[in-house]
Amino acid sequence: MIQGRRAPEGILGFPIAPFQANGQLSEEALFQNIQFLLDEGLDAIFIACGSGEFQSISQKEYEQMIDVALAAAGGQVPVYSGVGGNLNTALEWAKISEEKGVDGYLLLPPYLIHGEQEGLYEYAKTIIESTNLNAILYQRDNAVLSVQQIKRLTSFEQLVGVKDGVGDMDLNVNLSYTIGSRLSYINGLPMAEVTMPAYLPIGFHSYSSAISNYIPHISRMFYHALKTGDQEMVKDIYTTVILPINRIRQQRKGYAVSLIKAGMNIMGHSVRNSARPPVVPVEKEHYQELENILQHAMERFPKKAAVN
Structure with missing residues (x-):
C-alpha cells in the first residue's frame, strides 16, 4: 500500500x-534479516x-523476496523493490x-548501455508512468541524469526522490537547491556513512546503510552524533569502525555486497559468506580483518549505549 x-x-x-549451500534462496534467512532490521529501528x-x-x-x-519482505514488514515501514x-x-x-x-521502487540503471540524456529520460519516464507506485531515481554507473532531466x-507525481550513487557534489548541490523539497534526497554511495557529513548540510537526510545489516546500533549512534553536532563521537566511530571497514571494502570489486554477508556471518546471522558470480566472497585475510574490527567496535560501542 502506498504510504x-x-x-x-x-x-x-x-x-x-x-x-543456501545448494545455491537456492533461503526465505527463512531473508525473513530473519528483515526482522532484525525492523527490530533495530530502520x-x-x-x-x-x-x-x-x-x-x-x-x-x-x-517475487519470493518481495513476498518475504512484505510479510516481515507487516506494514510497519515502507517496502520498496528494485526495478531496472x-x-x-x-x-x-x-508491474x-x-x-x-x-x-514503491528504486529505479536502477538500464543494462550496459551508456545512453544520451534524452534516452535516459525516456527510460525513466517509461518506467515511472507505467505504474502508480512511488519511484526513487538511482543516480549511478551508466545512468546519471542532469538536473534538467530530473526536473522534467x-x-x-510518482517520482518522490533521488538516490545518489556517484558522489558528484556539484550535481547534488544544484539538484538540491534547484528542485528543493519537491523531492527527497538519499545518499546511496557504498558505505554511505563515510560521506554523510558532506551530504547532510545540502539536504540529503537519508542514507542506505550496509553496516546496518550487522551493526545497526553503531550506524544509529553515528547518525545521531552527526545530526546533533557531536563531532567527537563522529570522529571516534569514523576512525574505529567506518573507515577501517571501508578500507576492506575497497580491496576487491563486489565487496560492497559480499562484505555485508561476511559481517552478518561474523555477528551470528544465518548467512553464508557467499554471493553469485561475478561477485566474489570475502577472502580469508579480509574476513579476519573484519572480525577484529567488529570485535573492537562492539567493545567500544556496546549495543546498550545505542541511541533509540
Missing part, C-alpha cells in the same frame, strides 16, 4: 539475498536492490511490484 507521495527518510535497510526496507544482488536473481526469486536493467524486464518487475502491494521527471 503517501514522500520517499522514506532516515536510515534505510537494504537486505541481502541469502543463498525506517524502510529496500528489497531485491543492489545489496540483494538484483542483477543475479530470477523472477521467481524476485532491460527495459521490458523493468516494466514487468514494476509485479505494484500487484504485490509494495510502496518531476512532472510525474
Whole structure:
C-alpha cells in the first residue's frame, strides 16, 4: 500500500539475498534479516536492490523476496523493490511490484548501455508512468541524469526522490537547491556513512546503510552524533569502525555486497559468506580483518549505549 507521495527518510535497510549451500534462496534467512532490521529501528526496507544482488536473481526469486519482505514488514515501514536493467524486464518487475502491494521502487540503471540524456529520460519516464507506485531515481554507473532531466521527471507525481550513487557534489548541490523539497534526497554511495557529513548540510537526510545489516546500533549512534553536532563521537566511530571497514571494502570489486554477508556471518546471522558470480566472497585475510574490527567496535560501542 502506498504510504503517501514522500520517499522514506532516515536510515534505510537494504537486505541481502541469502543463498543456501545448494545455491537456492533461503526465505527463512531473508525473513530473519528483515526482522532484525525492523527490530533495530530502520525506517524502510529496500528489497531485491543492489545489496540483494538484483542483477543475479530470477523472477521467481524476485517475487519470493518481495513476498518475504512484505510479510516481515507487516506494514510497519515502507517496502520498496528494485526495478531496472532491460527495459521490458523493468516494466514487468514494476508491474509485479505494484500487484504485490509494495510502496514503491528504486529505479536502477538500464543494462550496459551508456545512453544520451534524452534516452535516459525516456527510460525513466517509461518506467515511472507505467505504474502508480512511488519511484526513487538511482543516480549511478551508466545512468546519471542532469538536473534538467530530473526536473522534467518531476512532472510525474510518482517520482518522490533521488538516490545518489556517484558522489558528484556539484550535481547534488544544484539538484538540491534547484528542485528543493519537491523531492527527497538519499545518499546511496557504498558505505554511505563515510560521506554523510558532506551530504547532510545540502539536504540529503537519508542514507542506505550496509553496516546496518550487522551493526545497526553503531550506524544509529553515528547518525545521531552527526545530526546533533557531536563531532567527537563522529570522529571516534569514523576512525574505529567506518573507515577501517571501508578500507576492506575497497580491496576487491563486489565487496560492497559480499562484505555485508561476511559481517552478518561474523555477528551470528544465518548467512553464508557467499554471493553469485561475478561477485566474489570475502577472502580469508579480509574476513579476519573484519572480525577484529567488529570485535573492537562492539567493545567500544556496546549495543546498550545505542541511541533509540
